[in-house]
Amino acid sequence: MSRIPSDKTAKIDLENDEWIEVKSNVPYEELQAIIEGKDKIVLPLVELAIVGWCLKDDNGAGIAFSKELVKKLDFSTINLLFPKLTEMYGLTITKKKLDV
Numbered sequence: 001m002s003r004i005p006s007d008k009t010a011k012i013d014l015e016n017d018e019w020i021e022v023k024s025n026v027p028y029e030e031l032q033a034i035i036e037g038k039d040k041i042v043l044p045l046v047e048l049a050i051v052g053w054c055l056k057d058d059n060g061a062g063i064a065f066s067k068e069l070v071k072k073l074d075f076s077t078i079n080l081l082f083p084k085l086t087e088m089y090g091l092t093i094t095k096k097k098l099d100v
């Protein structure tokens with residue numbers, strides 16, 4: 001594994017054949033900007049990480065990926081993603097940073 005993050009991605013499987021694609025690794029500089037400058041990091045980290053998805057609406061139609069829609073993900077999806085991302089990126093997060 002290179003010590004310089006590449007453009008590689010990983011898929012996090014959800015239910016019903018849905019998945020979210022995230023950056024496999026991110027540069028320290030990008031993580032540092034999120035962690036040091038803010039009291040809350042859950043949504044900023046998720047926004048940084050997600051690069052695509054296969055999500056469906058209530059009628060089963062695909063939802064096109066956009067960074068703007070990342071902010072509209074429901075709590076259960078964010079709650080599923082965040083621990084996986086912190087593990088993937090090797091982060092240790094304090095309670096203060098978790099407040100949403």
